[in-house]
Amino acid sequence: MYAQKANAPTRKPVTVPSLLTMKAEGRRIVMLTAYDASFAVQLELAGVDVALVGDSLGMVVQGHASTLPVTLDHMVYHTSLVARGLGATLLVADLPFMADRDVPHALEAGARLVGEGGAAMVKIEGASPHILDIIAALVERVIPVCAHLGLTPQSVHKFGGFRIQGRAQEAADELVAQAKAVEAAGATLLVLEGIPTVLGERITRAVSIPTIGIGAGPHCDGQVLVIHDMLGITPGKRPKFSKDFLAGRDSVAAAIAAYAEDVRSGAFPAPEHCFD
Ligand code: KIV
Numbered sequence: 581m582y583a584q585k586a587n588a589p590t591r592k593p594v595t596v597p598s599l600l601t602m603k604a605e606g607r608r609i610v611m612l613t614a615y616d617a618s619f620a621v622q623l624e625l626a627g628v629d630v631a632l633v634g635d636s637l638g639m640v641v642q643g644h645a646s647t648l649p650v651t652l653d654h655m656v657y658h659t660s661l662v663a664r665g666l667g668a669t670l671l672v673a674d675l676p677f678m679a680d681r682d683v684p685h686a687l688e689a690g691a692r693l694v695g696e697g698g699a700a701m702v703k704i705e706g707a708s709p710h711i712l713d714i715i716a717a718l719v720e721r722v723i724p725v726c727a728h729l730g731l732t733p734q735s736v737h738k739f740g741g742f743r744i745q746g747r748a749q750e751a752a753d754e755l756v757a758q759a760k761a762v763e764a765a766g767a768t769l770l771v772l773e774g775i776p777t778v779l780g781e782r783i784t785r786a787v788s789i790p791t792i793g794i795g796a797g798p799h800c801d802g803q804v805l806v807i808h809d810m811l812g813i814t815p816g817k818r819p820k821f822s823k824d825f826l827a828g829r830d831s832v833a834a835a836i837a838a839y840a841e842d843v844r845s846g847a848f849p850a851p852e853h854c855f856d
Contacts, residue, residue, distance in 0.1 A: 594629045594670040596701060596724045596768055602629070602801070603790040609802025610840045611672075611792050612810070615641050615658045619807060619832075620665025626836040628669050630769075630792075632703065632804060633659045635674040636733070640808040647733045650676040652689050659697030672726050672769070673699035677734045680704055686714040690723040700724065703771065705732035707758035712765040719766030727762035729755055729783075730796065731774025744795070744855050746775040752782070759783045759791075771804060772796035774821070777854045795821030797854045803843045810839055821853050 592598075602609050611630040614620045615637045623631050637658055638650040659673040679689035686704070693699045702718065703726040704711060715725045730745045739745070746752045756779075759770060770791045772780050777797030784791045784799050793800030805822055808814045811832060812824035825835040825842075842848035 591627060591668045593668040596670070599630075599670070599769055599790050600788075603788075608844050608846065609790055609792060610843045611802055611804035612836065612839065613637075613804070613806045614662045614665070615807075616661045617665035620662040620669075622832055622836055624665060624667050624669050625833060626840050628836065628840055629802070630670045630672055630804075631662055631666055633662050633671070633673040633697075633699070634703075634806065635676045636806050640806060640814060646736050648677045648736070650674075652676055652679050652692060655679075655689075656692050656697045659693055659699050663698030670701070671697075671699045672701045672703055673697055675702055675704045680706075680711060680714055682710070683714055683717045687717060687721060687723075690718045690721070694723055701726050701769065703728050703769075705729075705734050707761050712761055715762060715765040715767055724769075725767045726769035726771060726792075727759075727767040728771040728773065729758050729762070730772050733773075742774070744774045744776070746779045752776075752779045755779060756783055756786050759787050763787045763789050772800060774855070776856060778856075793849070795819070795849075795853070795855060798846060798849050803848065805839065807836075811835055820855070821849065823848060823850075823853060 609629050612628050613634045614631045635647040635650040638644045638647045655676050673693040675689050680686045690702045693702050701724040705728040718725050746755045772791050772793050774795045780793050780796035781799035790801035792802040792804050794804045809822035811826045825839045829835050
């Protein structure tokens with residue numbers, strides 16, 4: 581039965597432990613967001629390693645100005661849609677704003693994203709003491725965790741906008757300390773967003789878990805983009821760290837395949853997508 585499914589894996593499934601192997605072997609990890617089954621199938625066919633149901637859906641799908649209005653119900657719903665389109669690609673889902681207010685709520689959210697949504701891992705922003713407790717509690721309950729540091733979008737009001745983080749020496753040192761702390765708490769993947777290239781490299785060397793950059797330079801162990809940005813359909817100015825992979829190509833499939841190839845070869849991100 582399983583082998584007859586349209587999305588039955590035609591390659592070895594990506595698993596949480598295999599991400600660590602990829603870092604150890606120097607194979608770059610390709611991650612891309614998806615919010616529904618149709619795009620999930622495109623990721624699967626292009627051989628993307630990790631699909632992220634990001635709370636960026638609040639901005640690119642729902643039309644909000646930030647990720648803050650996204651609820652746990654929204655996340656569970658979109659995660660379940662994406663799960664139906666995937667085969668070998670690993671599925672990661674975001675804990676939305678305030679689902680991480682305490683350990684019980686985070687465990688409930690993690691259980692729903694994995695149990696109802698079909699995610700293999702959940703992503704959580706920050707590294708404050710209560711977030712470290714939540715990471716440890718999720719991992720202890722066998723829910724793998726992807727940490728997210730740097731320009732964490734749920735902190736938009738604290739930062740006063742979507743601003744590059746870790747430019748000053750003290751802030752950079754603090755982010756290195758946070759990266760070590762989330763690893764010690766049990767995270768097995770770490771998204772680094774909106775930080776200088778040198779800091780992305782420093783953190784990638786400082787931890788043994790894979791780092792996935794988005795505006796964090798080419799030295800991370802993998803890259804992630806929001807699919808609407810890399811298809812050039814996000815209204816307004818495209819973020820500096822993104823690239824329109826559909827430009828000059830005739831299909832979404834070709835654009836995603838080109839992104840995957842450029843991440844694996846190291847051609848993306850180029851200097852113009854990075855912050856000094
Ligand atoms: O929500 C999201 O899509 C994300 C990525 C930008 C990493 O967190």
